[in-house]
Amino acid sequence: MIVFDQVQKSYQVGGRAIPALHPTDLTIETGEVFGIVGHSGAGKSTLVRLINLLERPTGGRILIDGETINDYGSADLRAFRRKVGMIFQHFNLLSSKTVAENIAFPMKLAGIYSKSEITERVQELLARVSLSDHANKYPSQLSGGQKQRVGIARALACRPTILLCDEATSALDPQTTQSVLKLLADINRELGLTIVLITHEMDVVRRVCDRVAVMDAGRVVEMGPVSDVFLHPQHPTTRDFVFESESIDRDELQEDLSKAEGRILRLTFKGDATYKPLLGRVAREAGVDFSILSGRIDHIKDRPYGQLTLSLVGGDLDVAMSAFEAADVHVEVLR
């Protein structure tokens, strides 16, 4: 478990303290995939670097599994960092070392593994990230997705309990992003590793995260389970991210809604409700006519969800609303 207790960070620039992270409380449970989303400069990079003390906090306490890590001396800190893997946007592999040597590197640095242990572990990790055939290649000979796989294997070498992902998919194309995210999800499930992932793409959060914190200007402005934050965003920044990820143009949406007749509702289905043939039944029961203004069915992590914007004309709206609610559908009246 990672706990931030009023943790803050500011930088001294020309004698003035510029805050990068305002005092923040945060709890990340063991074994969960926690997403931190925000625009560049929102402080998410600082936040994730506080967890392995690449950045030193200027206030507050950071507890990992109950132990305060702020005041670790250099030896303790080095031992602690071995238990926290990290992957990066630009992979940060050593260009002078082969794939196998890159993966072995953290184990060699630790100085507590025998040669045979290292060789064995490297083989095992190469197989896990499907790169066994590329062991003796240099990073420059690999594609972006392959490089990130090496990065992941390297991060796992010393069997960490936490994996930090710093914009790990931002430099990858959509297809490669998908396969890297799948790999991260597998690792999380199979190894029970806690993953902290920062990104500026809500889509990444939607696919792999359990919970998410949205950051803006050095503050966490919204936090909660991904389905809550994603389907019912409260803060304007969060809304921006959600709209962006669904490629919704807000002005266009407003225009579409203004042309529609009657009442406008947004229905959110989660889990099994997504597949139920509900709309027709409710329309019949309540005697309403409906038209679909926009809609989307997708997954949050492995759970399906649907979101429909409807305009309803005639009939009994209250009957329709209670019928939706009875079927576990969240209803929001937009107009």
Added chain:
Amino acid sequence: MELLTELLSNVDWPEIGWASWDTLVMVGMSLLFSVVIGLPIGVLLFLTGKRQLLEQPVAYAVLSFVVNVLRSVPFIILLIVMIPFTVMLIGTSLGVAGAIPPLVAGGAPFFARLVETSLREVDRGIIEATQAMGASVKQIVFGALLPEALPGIIAGITVTAITLVSYAAMSGVIGGGGLGDLAIRFGYQRFQTDVMVITVALLVIFVQVLQMVGDRLVLYFSRK
């Protein structure tokens, strides 16, 4: 053929051979010491620099100042200024041995700056990643920084070697030996143009070979 012998009548070939060997020894030895002394200084310059692992403004300023002083003195002056020190160090300021201390005094700071520059070119992300693995500063330097900067450092050694060839030739002025000495004593002072031409040609070949070998090595060690 006869014409050629005529043209090069003043050239004493065994003498040229010895002088070439002397130049080789001077450059080789001074290069060795320049690298051995310059490399750690370059690493320290890098580490103590702004926003680096061991940021130390005072240490950096002092080190940087000393390096700058040695680099700003024209080599011909450095040769003369160093004479008492050289005598103290190895007993003579003449010949091949006498030329080596001033050559190192000129070469080491030069090389140190080149090392600093090539270390700065290593991606900061690699340092950060290595730090995140729990590496100590020493491990970062030897495990990541130096291997990553190796092609740049080899290029630096090449440039330093070539600079030392020209410095070594200059040391002929204060009786340093080698091809430069030959060029000055015969080519310049006795107007033996043929000797001058041959020594210059040999120096050109020497520099070309150094550059070629250096480039090959850089290519071999570049994995980018």
